[in-house]
Amino acid sequence: MFEDIRKEFPILKNSLFGKKFVYLDNAATTQKPQSVIDRFTQYYSKENANIHRGPYELSINATQLWEQAHESVASFINADSYKEIIFVRNSTEGLNFLVNTFGRELLSDGDIVVISEMEHHSNIVSWMLLQKQINFKLKYIPVKDDLTLDIDWLKDLVKKNGKKVKIVSVVHISNVLGIKNDVEEIFKIAKSVDAFTILDAAQSIARCEVNVKKIGCDALVFSGHKVYGPTGSGAIYCKLEYLEKLTPWMGGGEMISKVSKDGFEYNDLPWKFEAGTPDIGGGIVLGSAIEWLKNTVENVGGWDVIINHEQGLIGYLLNQFNGIEWFKHFGPNDISLKYGVVAFNIEGFTFRGCKNVLNIETSRDGNGISEFLNISGVAFREGYHCAEPLHDKFCIGPTLRFSLGIYNNEEDIKYATNILKQAVLRGLS
Numbered sequence: 001m002f003e004d005i006r007k008e009f010p011i012l013k014n015s016l017f018g019k020k021f022v023y024l025d026n027a028a029t030t031q032k033p034q035s036v037i038d039r040f041t042q043y044y045s046k047e048n049a050n051i052h053r054g055p056y057e058l059s060i061n062a063t064q065l066w067e068q069a070h071e072s073v074a075s076f077i078n079a080d081s082y083k084e085i086i087f088v089r090n091s092t093e094g095l096n097f098l099v100n101t102f103g104r105e106l107l108s109d110g111d112i113v114v115i116s117e118m119e120h121h122s123n124i125v126s127w128m129l130l131q132k133q134i135n136f137k138l139k140y141i142p143v144k145d146d147l148t149l150d151i152d153w154l155k156d157l158v159k160k161n162g163k164k165v166k167i168v169s170v171v172h173i174s175n176v177l178g179i180k181n182d183v184e185e186i187f188k189i190a191k192s193v194d195a196f197t198i199l200d201a202a203q204s205i206a207r208c209e210v211n212v213k214k215i216g217c218d219a220l221v222f223s224g225h226k227v228y229g230p231t232g233s234g235a236i237y238c239k240l241e242y243l244e245k246l247t248p249w250m251g252g253g254e255m256i257s258k259v260s261k262d263g264f265e266y267n268d269l270p271w272k273f274e275a276g277t278p279d280i281g282g283g284i285v286l287g288s289a290i291e292w293l294k295n296t297v298e299n300v301g302g303w304d305v306i307i308n309h310e311q312g313l314i315g316y317l318l319n320q321f322n323g324i325e326w327f328k329h330f331g332p333n334d335i336s337l338k339y340g341v342v343a344f345n346i347e348g349f350t351f352r353g354c355k356n357v358l359n360i361e362t363s364r365d366g367n368g369i370s371e372f373l374n375i376s377g378v379a380f381r382e383g384y385h386c387a388e389p390l391h392d393k394f395c396i397g398p399t400l401r402f403s404l405g406i407y408n409n410e411e412d413i414k415y416a417t418n419i420l421k422q423a424v425l426r427g428l429s
């Protein structure tokens, strides 16, 4: 079943440096199935036109496709309507949109925004930038030693500060730990003081069911390129009741229905928030990728089958290092908590960008290990994965990360882990 899915991805048939190509950098971006690639070609060879403007066939058709893509996303995450879906370039743009609209409208000096210690930089730095203009406090839900979030800390914060807690914005699945947070509970606590709730679904959107009603978030972001779709595409979901009242971040064409020297009127939702010519091809192909994933999930028998498959591979991966002292997994050892991502350190080695962490003076340079993996055809990631505060908290330098996609198999894991063992042996000798 999963082998048939794998065959749909042409890039995986390639070799690299004459070696097997093993792609384990799916948390950074996913590869694309042939049908998604074909949809791109079809759009640009037969359907390209600007939307919502031209009275001619191609433009009318492109407009319909653009609107259908919004429908596909809405139905995938169980939103009420396509009007709640705004297309953007990626999760980062989505988060910056929310910070610069809701952040500006809801926050005053002394208010509190809650994020967590395992956020991606896009859900940290965007708030820090807004702090240059509004003097609100940015509080981090601590990550406990078992690597779960400290929900009691949040309860306590909310109890002490009540409605001063205005926004709670957290990641669904950590791109380093692979852990899925209990966001349902976090948002329930946030709602007890009417805080606005934001979910960063960048990693979860392709790894588990993301159902906005069950999760109970007011807004959500994800990137198209992490869900087997194109780069430059992504979406924000936001409840209609909020979007209706919200002032757009950007003004220009498309977001207005009327302009005079004295003022303007807004276009309908969601176009009110999509100023200028968007990435039409990217958005339409994102719709196709979402449809592809929806069908694939149905065909394999549901999300649980995909989760079991990925967790089985994670278990297999971690087993390859049983009894190996130098392999230091950075994540929960309970595999049922892990979704698609394995970050780790190699004791005795440091990697690019290493700061002053434990044992740095006695460590060897790990770049040779990375290079050996590279020339052996293994695609992986090294660094802080845009989650530097999380690494700092545990005094851990840059980590290596293997991350899975729907097409990875045991053979990939066996190959990559063998190469890693060889690389470390070479590094030690």
Ligand SMILES: Cc1ncc(COP(=O)(O)O)c(C=O)c1O
Pocket: 027, 028, 090, 091, 092, 093, 120, 122, 171, 173, 174, 175, 200, 202, 203, 223
């Ligand atoms: C959890 C998380 N949030 C946000 C992002 C940002 O995504 P993008 O670079 O597509 O904007 C990433 C990217 O890795 C991520 O893993």
